[in-house]
Amino acid sequence: MLKDKHILLCVSGGIAVYKAVALTSKLTQAGALVKVIMSESAQKFVNPLSFQALSGHDVFTDTFDEKDSSVIAHIDLADWADLVIVAPATANVIGKMANGIADDMLTTTLLATEAPIWVAPAMNVNMYNHSAVKRNLHRLCEDGVKFIEPSEGFLACGYVGKGRLEEPEKIVEHLNDFFQEGKPTPLEGKKVLVTAGPTRESIDPVRYFTNHSTGKMGFSLAKQAAKMGAHVTLITGPTTLDEPQGINIVKVETADEMFHAVMERFHQMDIVVKAAAVADYKPKQTYTHKMKKSNDELVISFERTKDILLELGRNKQHQILVGFAAESEQLETYAMRKLKKKNLDMIVGNNILLEGAGFQGDTNIVEVFTSQGKVRSLPMMNKSRVAEVILQEITTLMMGV
Template sequence: MLKNKKILVCVTGGIAVYKAVALTSKLAQAGADVKVIMSESATRFVNPLSFQVMSRNDVYLDTFDEKDPSVVAHIDLADWADLVIVAPATANVIGKLANGIADDMVTTTLLAATSEVWIAPAMNVHMYGHPAVGRNIGRLHEDGFRFIEPSEGFLACGYVGKGRLEEPERIVELVEARFREEGQQDLPQILEGKKVIVTAGPTRERIDPVRYVSNFSSGKMGYAMAEAAAALGAETVLVTGPVELEVPVGVRAVRVESAQDMLEAVLAEFDSADAVIKAAAVADYRPKTVHAGKMKKQEGDSLIELERTADILKTLGRRKNHQCLIGFAAETDRVEEYARGKLERKNLDYIIANDVTDPAGGFGSETNVVTLFGRDGTAVPFPAMDKKALAMKLLERIFGGARDDR
């Protein structure tokens, strides 16, 4: 989402400067082109070389140090940026900016900026609550600046309260969401007015309070499908098993654990849905007996008797009336044969099949290689690509009739 986006990070003098180093690193890792301006006081906390290494760009310190004689540096940087982030933003720089003061490289660049400017304050809790700081923040709000609210916690000064710079990971999430929204403005809203249910991740079938039966599904493909559905205008409900993923922007998540939990959650939304995309890797079997206490280790082998879990796709196939039902088939061999069989047996409209032994499309990978099979006998292969890009192409093919899929 941040690939080739130009982000200017303005760093001012506070103990949270070390977090700005991490922010610069994470933005660069996400694909952004990052440039950094530091105030003189910021250099007292962190050496500019740290930012140079993390951004792989020169660090700007002095308005009068023109690195390129063909341009005026602070104007060139202001024109260059797609987004400016001031982090950490001290009470001092907030006050200067609110009153139009430009007396160093940071503030002269900020006054010349035409792109969005985000301000991430970091200061003592009482400074943050001071009426003067509040007035300055209010004035900047009125001028169109966006603030990333500080979090609460233990502050460097020893106080506990609001004033900690927001965590770099969270700031990156907000930046990604901002550019995602910008990118979605040009997407055809082919699912506008539709409700789409997406299932994702594994299920866990308990053996006892500390053990369970599960599988290696990461949930990445399902989450990508949910994100794409929301981007195309759908009211999107994500029924998710236990995974370590952030819920996409604009998606309502329902968290479940077992196959039975997932079935009940999907059925609760099913009648009002227009489509169901079942990308979850649901456990086919569960322990017949769930022990109330932890099973103790004994001499010799132990057997766990299993029973079938509910077949969610088959249940939905029997109940559907107007819904478009889309399944996934993760296979290790005879992919087309098994996928087409599942398509017919479970009364699906489409099935998306992949060979999980393929390094470019197995569990946990960032890419996938699939073939889309339809009830009309069609088979459309998609080469290895990022799961988010693939999800978008699949939905455009299914719901928009796109033919330039590959």
Template sequence: MNGKKILLGVTGGIAAYKAIALTSKLTQAGAQVRVILTEGAQSFVTPLSFQAISRQPVYTDTFDEKDPSKIAHIDLADWADLVIVAPATANAIAKLAHGLADDMLSTTLLATTAPVWIAPAMNVHMYQHPAVLRNIQQLAQDGIQFIEPSEGYLACGYVGKGRLEEPEKITDIVRAYFEQDDIPSSLKGMKIIVTSGATKEMIDPVRYITNPSTGKMGEAIAEEAATRGANVTLISAIKPQTMSSNIEWVNVTSAQDMFEEVMARYSESDIVVKSAAVSDYRPAITHQHKVKKQDGNLTIEFERTKDILLTLGEQKTSQYLVGFAAETQDVLRYAKEKLVRKNADMIVANDITAAGAGFAKDTNIVTIVKKNGEVLSLPLQSKKEVAQKLWAEVEKDVTHRRDLML
């Protein structure tokens, strides 16, 4: 981050006090940080605090032109390598979503061509309000990246999602973003598809068949690929907690939805990682109305869903194909069989019954089985570390394949 220019917008919420710590963390990491305070923010924190920590000018008024040779908000917009709004109130999010420009921060946000990241902070019910969710969705479609709020005790007394992410975590995300340009990676510029999470197969409008997958592993894989410079499409039924600017999230529900979205992009993709826990079966009949309770047992007939990994393997041309295998026994044997049967280049297998592995956990224990015969067993570690090891192995294979073609 040394020498990187970060413009920090601070809006009027109680979490504004954390922005002082964020300024300190970013500055200590070597960044130049300039701050814009809205009028509301100044009710909680003062310009002097940020100026003392950043040793940079602080901006509060669109019409306070400190240098007559420059227009301040245009100059700031051009100066920044990255713009972060933290905390971002519901009002600030709404203004940006609708293109309003009535103060120093909003005019600068419209004028900048730098990446813009939004870190919301508000009451849990405000964060869940349909209008706020619509505005967030609009900004995501516009290419704005969100740093999701965390859950915990809020200033209003509620407990829930709405806390500004901690300054240390935001700093880590910023550091990873800037470091991606320094990582020598053969993935740079590649088009990568990652599938994650559980699919849902509807029985009727109120019931469905699914599994416990939370998408954490797939999200870590997508983020690591993005960090290495790839253009990533994450196809999942679960919205990722954080999402880099070079990740496109495609929302799906059923196995058929996922099949169609993957196949629509497959021919133009370089690598596909199928980490989703896709339903193998779906109800043969989906009832339009709720199935009412009756005496006796209920029998549901199931039919096979399309095997996405098998289809990808059959239609593979030059793509590198990675599959996942969640098992409860004979992990290595099933992984090797799946590798051959699905014509994959790599299978990442794990025993979901092992302590620290499996669904809904932040850690995993996996065995990587490769087409060239290599088997790599990884001990218990974070899913982020697993993702790093996975991409390191993929890069070795992709680079070797490329060298053979030269």
């Protein structure tokens, strides 16, 4: 949605300026045309040349430095922008914006533009919570400015709390959503079920078997499907991830619980994406009391859990069924074997030994195989982008292309 959009990035002075450099890169990669204005303080942290190299445009720093004599720079930039984002936005620049102060290139341009203005604050947690800052934020909100709230975490000042500039990838997602509004979405009205995360198989009240899945890929798929207009049900094993808004979430723990939760809802769905890492085996015996250690070896007998994907393939009617294959060798061979055996329409394979792929990270490297024989290899991408491509491929399958 950002392709060919004119994004004016206004950078004010704070340690988070380095993230604005990354944001410029992410926006450019997404196809946006980016121009940058830097405050005097911002230049103390990062040289304008970094933004120039990544954006491919001159960086504007001085109201009186007219790079093109045929136009007035701050008016030309104000008119050029489809959207203006202030990131990072310090308490100082927020105060100036709220009170209509225009004393440099950045604030002068903000007063001149009629484009939507977005603000991504970044500051010390106590500054962010100060009554004056809150008052200024409220006034800007009344003026129609949109905000990307800071996240919580360890701040450069040493404090832990809310005030950290949102990650560039998340900011790009917000802008994508903004330009998406009001446009037809490919999964509009479709019912999509996504499974995510690991399962836990108990041995006793203290111990259990599980795997390294974090649920990040499944959660990304659920959020992206919702953005594309689908009614999404996310069935998830135990994770530490924040619950996505606007999605029906069903929490389970064991493979059996996930089996029943999926099968109960399968007949209602148009698309099912099985991204969860479900245990293949569970202990034959679960102890009601904690097992006491001894000097002897411990042997635990296991039995197979129900194969959810196989059962879905057997009962599939109108649904598009998508599975995942996490492998450490012979990816294509094992993925295609799984696709055929379980009657899938598509399978997403990844080699978990590759750097940048697998469970723990925020990126993935996948290959997409379809029942029609189509293969698509994707480079390393963040999992949100991988989810978007997977759902685009599913949309293509639905249209019979």
